[in-house]
Amino acid sequence: MAAVQSVPDLVKRALVGRPVRSERLNATLLPKRIALPVFASDALSSVAYAPDEILLTLSLAGMAAVTLAPWVGVAVVVVMMAVVASYRQTVHAYPSGGGGYAVVRENLGARAGMVVASALLVDYVLTVAVSVSSGMQYLAAAIPAARGHEVVLGVAVVVVLAVLNLRGVRESGTAFAVPVYAFIGSIGLMLLVGVWQLVTGTMHTAASASFTIAPNAAFSQGLTGLAGGFLVLRAFSSGSAALTGIEAVSNGVPAFRRPKSRNAATTLLLLGLIAATMLMSILLLAGATGLRFAQDPATQLLLHGRPVGHGYAQDPVISQIAATVFHGVPVLFVLVTITTGFILVLAANTAFNGFPALGSVLARDGLLPRQMHTRGDRLAFSNGIVLLAAGACAFIIAFGAEVTRLIQLYIVGVFVSFTLSQFGMVRHWGRHLLGERDRQVRAHMRRSRAINTFGGVLTSVVLVIVLVTKFTHGAWIAVLLMAVLFLGMRGIARHYEGVSRDITVLDPSVSRALPPRVHGIVLVSKLHEPAMRAIAYARATRPTTLEALTVNIDSDETAALRQAWEEFEIPVPLTVLGSPFREITRPVVDYVRSVRWEAPRDLVVVFVPEYVVSHWWEQALHNQSALRLKARLLFTPGVVMASVPFQLHEEDRLDRPAHPGADGARRGTA
Template sequence: MPSVTDAVKRVLVGRPFRSERLSETLLRKRIALPVFASDALSSVAYAPDEVFLTLSIAGIAAYAFSPWIALAVVVVMLVVVASYRQNVHAYPSGGGDYEVATVNLGPNAGLTVGSALLVDYVLTVAVSISSGAQYAATAIPLLRGHEALFAVVLVVLLMTVNLRGIRESGTAFAVPTYIFMFSIIGMALWGFGRYLFGELPQAPSAGFELAAEHDISGGLTSLAGAFLILRAFSSGAAALTGVEAISNGVPAFRKPKSRNAATTLLLLGLISVTMLVSIITLANLTRVRFAEDPAVQLLRDGVPVGDSYVQDPIIGQLAATVFDHFTIAFYLVTAATGVILVLAANTAFNGFPVLASILARDGYLPKQLHTRGDRLAFSNGIIALAGAAIVLILAFDAQVTRLIQLYIVGVFVSFTMSQTGMIRHWTRLLRTEADPSARGRMKRSRVINSIGLGLTGLVLVIVLLTKFTQGAWIAILAMVVIFANMKLIRRHYTSVSRELAIAEDAGAKALPTGVRSVVLVSKLHKPTLRALAYARAARPTDLQAVTVAVDPEETAALQARWDALGLPIPLTVLDSPYREISRPVVEHVKALRARHPRDLVTVYVPEYVVGHWWETLLHNQSALRLRARLRYTPGVMVASVPWQLSSSEGMEERTDRSAPGLVRRGAFGPTPARPEASSPNAVTPPASGSGGSGGSGDGEHEGVR
């Protein structure tokens, strides 16, 4: 029978996929668009809010700059999309910006991009989910004050869906993503139609006056005013996040991969800028008022509205205005917006694990992130992303205004370095390319990437200047920490690989001159006899049984029983005046190694294999400590000899059906007796059984130590 854990996992994640089915998980363009573009598409739900919110600091006059800010964002978006269309054709392997920077600018540049993108993906989940939680709290008053907890639940839900595989998550999220796109575009068309016929009403907040939070000395044309406009632009540039995810996800597309990815990029850019411009234009036509501190800045007849006023997001106000006589459409727009804000995090759940897998493959992250799970998804990366996002959500209490200040720094770092790398890429190819038509294409591509470098570099400078003190320094610090850790991880893997490399003359040195075996004994029973038989079957050079004299009477009885059975192996008794078990054994083994330095010493430890967690507490504790001590002794191996108690029956079948990794970590069931390395100079397999072994395998000595 399957275990409860296995049954729950199969309900949540589904049945495992064979490796041959990887091609079946590849995406069509109509599914790839919501999978990889939901982040950029959903930015229209909060990017306009942040633009108007920032401009409101200077009062209503600053709203006049919102169309120009939208136009600037559109220009940058289209240039970046055009640039990344070059990327997916030149580097279709899925490395994206990391691969471009590594190949053309060097490993350190690649790591800079990798660390920036990892941070940005985590922030994508935190910002999107927090924004969705705030929308939900607007519609459901019971959630107010509990947005952070609700956001955590949403992250866990998204993680579970993504663990089912990229194709399943894409299919599940495609419908709400398309509903959001059509509802926003439909609202814009209906609103513009009503405006042309003179029937467009004013927004619910249009009757308020908007007081400036701070007086801008010299007006908006001054240095302070220009800085405010640049800050609003940097907030609106959040619309560009998610573009890089497609270049990282090219392997997930169906063939022809590069062409399908480039087409999806173009659709993403056109749809995203259309929705962004439409919302900002409609907000100005309906005279939406959106303040950073609505309780103080929004005035009714010259009096602040106070804390009782609830400021709805801009899309919510527009939906109420455009569909003032069509309630169903209003609820459709607001519900779709709230859902897409949650699903926007799905872009990160597809981009982060792939990037982490590539970094792990190159030795910069733990190797566990490179392996696929049951459903052919990078499960460890998905779980790591969810955990990091939850930490951020709880730390910032799911407040979008605070989180978004950390946002987009990383993505523009990757944009800028990617464009630089692509320019070098085309320049390198032009040196060897002789075909005139190919050279012409390369030169056009280099021009596109050069324009992209200029714009993304300028935006990066603006973002750093306007957001650094607002919280962007935290994101930059996180990038530095991740960069340093990846360098250390790579150094560790390189050092281990160098240490474990086989030398040319290793064959002669690998064989010891002899093998001296030590079988630990506490009492004479079946586990001890099995360990003795196993040790004799290995035909060692020398074999001895060892017991520790903790209790003189028990030791004498053991010696008498040993002699009575006529066992052909000498029993060595180690004195232990302080009733220790581990120390006398370790000292005896070390002395044996000192007398025979060219021989290998193998210590056989009988152990119980139990079936219940509480039995682990009653048995096998001493040998855990003993193995930990012997593990660091060069030239010493430890062989665990399991004896399966009746309570462990059926554990083998349950282990076979358990989650990946549990067997590897020794969480269940018995394993065959096999040597366990006791030194850093040898491979160390996990202990067999669930609880280790006692001082000599029977749990009799747990009361002593």
Template sequence: MPKVSDLVKRVLLGRALRSTQLHEQLLPKRIALPIFASDPLSSVAYAPQELLMMLAIAGVSFYSFGPWIAVAIVLLMAVVVASYRQNVHAYPSGGGDYEVATVNLGPNAGLTVASALLVDYVLTVAVSVSSGVENIGSAIPWIGHNRVGIALAIIVLLTVINLRGVRESGTFFAIPTYAFVVGVLCMIVVGLFRLGVLGDELTAPTADLEIRAEQTDLAGFAVLFLLLRAFSSGCAALTGVEAISNGVPAFRKPKSRNAATTLLMMGVIAVTMFCGVIALALQSHVRVAEVPAEQLVRDGRPVGDGYVQEPILTQVASAVFGDGSLPFLYIAGVTALILFLAANTAYNGFPVLGSILARDGYLPRQLHTRGDRLAFSNGIIILATAAGLLVYAFQAEVTRLIQLYIVGVFVSFTLSQIGMVRHWNRRLATETDPAARRHMRRSRAINAVGGSTTGFVLVVVLITKFTHGAYIVCLAMPLLFLLMKSIRRHYDRVAEELVPSGEDVVLPARNHAIVLVSKLHKPTLRALAYARATRPSTLEAVTVGVDAAESARLREEWEALDLPVQLKTLDSPYREITRPVLEYVKSVRRKSPRDVVTVFLPEYVVGHWWENLLHNQSALRLKTRLLFLPGVMVTSVPWQLASSDRLKGRPEPEGPGAVRRPLRETPRGLPGQDGGREGAPAGGGIVSDRD
């Protein structure tokens, strides 16, 4: 019968896929768009709100700067999209910003980009899920009061869905993503139609509120700093743009062209929705504030702590369609859903980048392994764990988490575009075809503008957000950088040690075999027989005497069977088992440094987890210690108990590999009988049972 854990795994994740089925997981553009672009598309739910909240610090009059800041963000988006279209054509292998920076700027620049992206992917999950819970919590108070637990549950759900495979998760996410895009675009069209054609006046639920400015004496540099801070907050709309360049291998052929087309589609849709929401929010007099309980005022008094600030999208939907209407409920529902699913961009980017870093030796090798469903399961689980810890630490508060956001994105943007400029310079140095050179010059100009622009924005983001929480990211990135460097040094050191040399093929002078004995029973006899079959130079049985009477009884039983192997007893006045064995093995090694020592360990194999609680793990502990001794080989001789066979539905073992039956040998062989008392305390000291 299959194990319960296997059944649960199959139910949650589905049947395992063969490696040859990997091509079936490749994505068409219509599925790739919701998978890789759900983050930038969903940012319309919070990026305009973050922009207006920063402007509200100086009062509602500063809302007039909103359209100009939105235009600046749109231009930045256009530059970034155009730049990344060059990336996907030049580097279609899926390394994205990491590969571009590594190849053109060196390994340190590549690791800087990688550390920035890994941190930002974790923040993407934390911010998206927390924002979705906040949107639902504004309508359902119970969810708002339990937002941390709900957010963690959503992360677990997203993790399970992504563990089922890229294509299956993409199909699951496609419908909600398209539903959100259609809903928001329809809302923008209806809103603009009512304003421009019908001449209606749109009124948001917060239009009657006033904004109490936190700073009323702004002038000169202070005004500029506030506008730059609003701009940096609105740049959250650009998060996730790089995910497509990291996921080129997941596209169907032609991969680069399909990825570039998807990137363009994402940019057009995201810009349209962002501008439309900003325009309708300003026309309907939406009021949002960073600290609504103090900054928002009704009838001359602050609204107080009991006030729940509605997200900007639901306020605009209320102004366009009417509060409580069916279209309003539709917008509210799909907005919350898309914010949860926006984390899927990170679930596709983080594991792929982790796999590439693991391949290059900067992260543990396990991240390069695909799971049953051909997804990078270990990377998915690590991402979910890190995001869950962030959600718990910051109590799922979007305002606190958003301050950590986008720093990593613009680090990767900037270094990637600088790397692309060097890429085109290198290509131009060898290219002679005039048409190709014109194309390369145009691409270099696009990347140069992109690198300059994103570099400037990075400086702005660092200056305006550093004291508000971005310093945490600025600390986390160097720590992750140093961790990856140390992992690479470890792998390099191990590889250097494992390089074969002439001495490695020299046979050892002799092989001293030692069989560890706890009592005279079937596993011991099996281990003795196997040790003899290896034909060592010398063979002895060793037991540790922790109880004189039990040790004497064991020796009597040993001599009564006339076994052809000498039994040596190691005294242990302090009832230790591991130390005397280690000291004895070391003494054998000291006498003959060119020889090897092989230690044979008889071990039980039980069939139920609870049976492990009934047997100690001294053999496992002893084996672990022996592995650190040079020149010592450790051989486990398992004895499967009946429970392990019954659990797996196996018939009675037969043939030369059978271990359930006692071994018989001739003329001086080992009798097939059970010597000793099974289950009695191990008087000999070495208890050789483990799972």
């Protein structure tokens, strides 16, 4: 006969699916065609807003500054390809996953590893919050009815993404593959058509090309002086958001099919080439179409010398380019807009794969709760998925789903990880060179070390730029969260180390020795079936001494208990504790501790009769005294709490008479 499932179990099965056997783990591993959309959607989605951030920042200095956007893009691409090349070395050297954390922990020490881990965990949460919030802004632009409800819709999207990932990595990857490839295809088509129009001289100008951009008052002199250079660095740091997501591949190497390292390295290369091509093409087409994009369009965009005002709605860069390139073909324009909105939302899926995998590695190393290392019913790291979703929802709610505010917290953690992991790889190759004698292998190691050195220098420069340009704009919040996580991981590590030390068997002969004596104490309030069962169970354990214990709260009830005790001839002495203030917990705890103090080497076992109810809401009506006693005695050495359950409303109990009101039969006197 099949077991009857509870309502929560039925809901869980409907959302998550049936459990998957552990032997099926290999079947959930990802081929490259699925791994690309699973791990690369974050980096690819950065193409949707990295050009916007570059142009927005440069627009503060006016029209002339915007012409520098392609050169800023080149700088971003150089860093991106250096990071891709560096992480390709990492996935070959550390195929077990963990990415930057594993590299830094092994080569730079545990504390540096915790710095990287805290940075990545914060950035994964922000990835979900930024991506989903950006997608909600696209949705609000396309559907005016959604405007004002971005927070609620964003939280709902995060919940849906969490449920899809709880169903398993492979299943979620298959679901997300189509929109990711649709985005790549639609953007690729737009770029090809745009380049063709540019070469043939048939390209139209953007609708915003008729505007001019007025500089902000602080940059009325353009990019001259220190302020101008600082603005260019800000544009570069904002455009560096395009690098987010690259590290997710190195964290998720165990999710790839064999050969894991080669497949992960190939996916990294494809990711870098696609993202770099898209970023540069979009910036070049933005310049070719005369597109105007301003930080404050209402006041900065001028038509015939006058501001356009708040009635003007500024579309994102990709939308403006698509409208220009596909002039007269609205279907293709809609396709680009829809797939871009989808990729912005689905970019969060990269974090939903990277965060749980990294959390599992950290839990294995004793830096996060051990539950993070446990796979769920669908062989996904369910606890990590739920924790990530909760954190992302908190950010979306706290920042009102505003990308402009959230983006300031972004990418700090990524470049902390990039920088430390690259220098960790430099030390890794240096250590292995000392023991390697093969000339060909040594040459390969030197090349790898040179690549990682170049990547480490670049990312450290970018990290300084990001911290300097973004710290006062909100990056300090991310730094603070990293510090909190770092301290939390140190505390968790100390706790697990202490537990391991306390439970280690030092002397097997002492550990196997039985306690000199065992004192049994049965707690009773009335002489009813639960009490009788607890007494019977206590006697069956054969303790050295056994007594029943009650607290005198009501003199009449205590007298009735004494009378019933004598009438039933219970072969266990009854001890009555006084309680002038009508407390139950404190007198019992004090008495148990006094027994323990009199014989420190003995064991005290407290037997507690407890009701087992049929409905969850009935739990609040019973067992409260037992719970309080357990909580108080839990930390008392040498004391064991033994719960003796008694099932209520059990109509088919074999030990209960047919007529429940027959007291004589219940007492065994019939």
